[in-house]
Amino acid sequence: MQSAQRELNRIDSVTATVQAALSPIGRTAGNTAQWMGDFSYGLLYARDLTIQNRRLKQQAVAAALYLEQLDRLERQIDALRRLQGLPQIPGRTRMPADIVGFFPRDNRLTLSLGSKDGIKSGMAVVSADGLVGVVQTVDATRCQALLITSASIRLGGMDISRNPPPIGLFTGINASTLELTLYDPKAPVQIGDVIVTSGYGERIPGGIVIGKVIQVDDDEEFGTRKAMIDPSVSMGQVREVQILK
């Protein structure tokens, strides 16, 4: 029942009932743990935090000016695309979401937004460091995302450190490694190259950082080149995410 509903990108009734019943205690426990962690960190690093806060305020002022300019340019691009009859680029609206549950063994996150907020399966989940995962199942008030470290995920990635950027499909190998299979077996990918999303999908915009190449392997038998990627997001450390609508 769970698998059948998941294939339809929905959450089954048993899962939804159990999650709803546990949600209040889970949220309270999570918030309490967060508060205790923040409080003890604040006590230990009060001086550093004050200095950091001052710097961040200055940076926020500079960022506001930059974002204003970026917003204006994006509006211009949208207007030009409309004139050309091209579809809108996905992922323009960022919806902040709370992580309600994290299940590393199953490579899944439960997030606090659902279909009521306009969330659909296939949308990208990002953090400040890069791509975290992709929304898989959606309920009215919450959704579950599959992490990029999952072996079930297949997404387009490209190496922006090369020109023209080599393209391929990546999948998760384990919690700290992804594998990018390149379409071109002679693609000039090197260690240290930055891999981002290709943007060729319907709902995942291009340019979201996935990680850095840590190893390049050639499979002469099959004539393929594979790049191992260290994900830029440390999955266990993620606390806040955004869903790109």
Place this chain on the structure above:
Amino acid sequence: MTGIKGLIVAVLCLWVAGGCQQGVASRMAIAGAEPDFLLIVLSVLCLFGNRRTGTILGFFTGLIQGALAGVNLATYIVTRTIAGFCIGVLNTLEFETNPIVAFIVTAGTTIVAQLMLMFSAPPSAIPPFLLATIGSALYNGALAMPLHMLVAKLLDPPNR
């Protein structure tokens, strides 16, 4: 563990454990090892029950765990039910439960349950999974000791 009192304690423990599993477990990770609150509660409660109690508790533990994860519901139910039944069988032997026994049983249950899970729903990388399982087993064992003391105060001595 019988009667209304036992039922209330079991429901309450599973509810709180499920909530903690959802919201706190990942924040409490030490060197990649996370506690599994539901397995801790299952192991400790089963020490105060029999085979039937263990099986029922195992079923609901698996149901909660599978529902929270959103995948492998049947696998979680089967592995946890077997684990609960096994502790119930173990509990029919004549021994006195104490926090040390709770540590050993919880650590053992974690290893057995996770190994069954590994064979029925293989993870993408097995060596890290096994290392994390050993870490979790020790972590769970340590957390089971205070829970055992609390539950022992709340419930009557085991009815064998």
